[in-house]
Amino acid sequence: MSIAEALREAIKEEMRRDERVFCLGEDIDVEGGFGGAFTVTLGLSKEFGHERILDTPISEIMIAGAAVGAAMTGMIPIADVQYGDFLFCMMDQMANNAGKMTYMSGGTVKVPMVMRAPVGATTRGAQHAQSLEGFFTHIPGLKVICPSTAYDAKGLLKTAIRDENPVVVFEHKLLYGSKGNRAEKSALSPVGEVPEEEYLIPFGVAAIRREGTDITIVANLLMIYRAMEAAAILEKEGISVEIIDPRTLVPFDYETVINSIKKTSRLMIVEEDTRRNGWGAEVAAQIAEDAIYYLDAPIKRVATYDVPIPFAPVMENFVVPSAQRIAEEARKLMNS
Amino acid sequence: MKEKIDGQKVLGLYEKMFLIRKYEEKIYFLFLEGIMPGTIHQSQGQEATAVGMLYDLRKEDYMTSTHRPAGHCLAKGVTVDSMMAEMFAKKTGCCKGKGGAMHTGDISVGAIPAIAIVGGGIPVAVGVGLSCKMRKTDNVVVCFFGDGATNEGAFHESLNAAAIWNLPVIFACENNLYGASTHIRQVTKIKDLAVRGDAYGIPWEIVDGNDVIKVNEAAIRAIERARNGSGTTFLELKTYRRSGHSRNDACGYRDKKEEKEWFEKDPLTICKNYILEKKITTLQKLEELEKKVLDEIDNAVEYAKSSPYPEPQDALTDVYFEGGK
Numbered sequence: 236m237s238i239a240e241a242l243r244e245a246i247k248e249e250m251r252r253d254e255r256v257f258c259l260g261e262d263i264d265v266e267g268g269f270g271g272a273f274t275v276t277l278g279l280s281k282e283f284g285h286e287r288i289l290d291t292p293i294s295e296i297m298i299a300g301a302a303v304g305a306a307m308t309g310m311i312p313i314a315d316v317q318y319g320d321f322l323f324c325m326m327d328q329m330a331n332n333a334g335k336m337t338y339m340s341g342g343t344v345k346v347p348m349v350m351r352a353p354v355g356a357t358t359r360g361a362q363h364a365q366s367l368e369g370f371f372t373h374i375p376g377l378k379v380i381c382p383s384t385a386y387d388a389k390g391l392l393k394t395a396i397r398d399e400n401p402v403v404v405f406e407h408k409l410l411y412g413s414k415g416n417r418a419e420k421s422a423l424s425p426v427g428e429v430p431e432e433e434y435l436i437p438f439g440v441a442a443i444r445r446e447g448t449d450i451t452i453v454a455n456l457l458m459i460y461r462a463m464e465a466a467a468i469l470e471k472e473g474i475s476v477e478i479i480d481p482r483t484l485v486p487f488d489y490e491t492v493i494n495s496i497k498k499t500s501r502l503m504i505v506e507e508d509t510r511r512n513g514w515g516a517e518v519a520a521q522i523a524e525d526a527i528y529y530l531d532a533p534i535k536r537v538a539t540y541d542v543p544i545p546f547a548p549v550m551e552n553f554v555v556p557s558a559q560r561i562a563e564e565a566r567k568l569m570n571s
Numbered sequence: 572m573k574e575k576i577d578g579q580k581v582l583g584l585y586e587k588m589f590l591i592r593k594y595e596e597k598i599y600f601l602f603l604e605g606i607m608p609g610t611i612h613q614s615q616g617q618e619a620t621a622v623g624m625l626y627d628l629r630k631e632d633y634m635t636s637t638h639r640p641a642g643h644c645l646a647k648g649v650t651v652d653s654m655m656a657e658m659f660a661k662k663t664g665c666c667k668g669k670g671g672a673m674h675t676g677d678i679s680v681g682a683i684p685a686i687a688i689v690g691g692g693i694p695v696a697v698g699v700g701l702s703c704k705m706r707k708t709d710n711v712v713v714c715f716f717g718d719g720a721t722n723e724g725a726f727h728e729s730l731n732a733a734a735i736w737n738l739p740v741i742f743a744c745e746n747n748l749y750g751a752s753t754h755i756r757q758v759t760k761i762k763d764l765a766v767r768g769d770a771y772g773i774p775w776e777i778v779d780g781n782d783v784i785k786v787n788e789a790a791i792r793a794i795e796r797a798r799n800g801s802g803t804t805f806l807e808l809k810t811y812r813r814s815g816h817s818r819n820d821a822c823g824y825r826d827k828k829e830e831k832e833w834f835e836k837d838p839l840t841i842c843k844n845y846i847l848e849k850k851i852t853t854l855q856k857l858e859e860l861e862k863k864v865l866d867e868i869d870n871a872v873e874y875a876k877s878s879p880y881p882e883p884q885d886a887l888t889d890v891y892f893e894g895g896k
Contacts, residue, residue, distance in 0.1 A: 255706075257705065286705065287705075291732065292731055292732060295728075296728050296729075297694045297725070297728035297731075299694070300693070300697060300698060300729065301694055301695075301701055301732065303695050303698055304635075304694070304695035304697060304698020304699040304700075304701070304702065305702040305705070306698070307678070307683065307698070307702075308633065308699050308702040309706055310701070310702045312698070327691055328691070328694060328695075331688050331691060332691060332695060336684060337891065338889050339666060339670045339674040340670060340674070340676065340678065340684040341668070341669045341889060342667065342669075342888065342889035342892065342893055342895065343679070344892075345892040375890055378891075399892040400892055
């Protein structure tokens, strides 16, 4: 099953289970349309109708605000934006209302909403490309998750829908496995086993994607796959890499990372978000505070350079971490 | 004024307006005394819009408010005690001391905690309306905002969405002529903001926002439309704030002639004169009613003063929902 299909399954099952759950967003299931920018909600209106699969005007402030208002008063909205960059249009609603309403009300109001957002550089230029995890991990009151496999996508999204707090779900355009005219040229589209029976994945539990003994790499979304590729290269050179996928950034599973560096003594963080003040910086700082004595070398961050995402593939490939860059930095880390 | 309104109801409207006026005045004096932390955005002069709009709502109906929320909240049924305690930053406040003046509310009576970003509550009201409709209730939402908010993108996105989905949302624009110190004329070309309803296919009315009976009649028409599934209404309530925008605002930007004209149209005076002219009750009875309200406010002050402060560490709870404790 692809990630897009897994997300769709999660939405479908939760909508069947709980009639309070509904979807809203732009182009999410217009007849003959796209089913969302990456087909996640394709065809859902057949079963659930257009009242619960609600196509909206191009009004991001309204979409986010309506999700907050509906969530506060007994519904469970799953809103989405076509591209993560559009989250900026709704920042007031996300930061000031979704993130603060429970707190401002002294804990009497809950905002059980989900906001889904595709991220990642895919030769669309700077405004359909940014990875925004760092922004949202900085906002108190929100939870932030980033599933990178079909199994995780389904289990984490179901948990997000059942959470009583606002959850921002970052999904990667090159990992969806969208089909037809929504397919991505350079997509990896990992396909994964998804069990028939129901399962949920708790937040704050990382997954070890590869075991190793020399370097711990913490990465998310597409960077997991780039790191896996780098690890295969490094293995031939005698460097054994352990790869940890945090799966959720807020809350973050530090325990798994610390247990890993106890073994490897080296930590690298790989993110597609730009480097300055990114979530990787926070992880580096936290590990430095809590576990620096397990390390034999400085913590290394590999991230997108601090520039907007350029269009030309040759430049885009340069600014976003590649397997080669990760491998090169890993070699340096081994020698430091 | 029309004669058809019930005398007892007029007394009820007056009582609520008097409560708001005296509550706000009490807050003002306590604030000047330096007892209260924070800032204040007061609503003296705008009592008729709050009370007229909300008087006929049910507890299960909703209201969204702004940075100037006290009148709305009192009219929707948030208790004076819990509001006063919040102003004193006490643990017994309606937001447990975490909200403050600008986030006053109590969802258990349908008062969504006030949203103090101009225009920020309007899309939220759309969501509340959507929820009322999707849950197949006939509950409605009154969404308050000021004239300034009608130039926010959130306003336009929200009116459009409420219109296409036929939501039970009543957009109540309290046009008090000023966004902080800026006159609406300076930032908006049209004379009446209500006509913006036409742009979205929403019926609208221009209402004398200082005449509580007129506001209430318009509210009843809009509530009826919303309840029976006919959808959204946009009401422009022309009013004026007697106070400054916030603390220490002497309103140097306002024309004194304009102030005088509006101050003569005081909503409480208009309503009180009506009551006495129509002989709904005697002046003595009315003063007894007022005395009761004043006692309620004094009791709230005592309650707030004697309430405990939150513990500093309480700041670390309620970031995420913990079960509504």
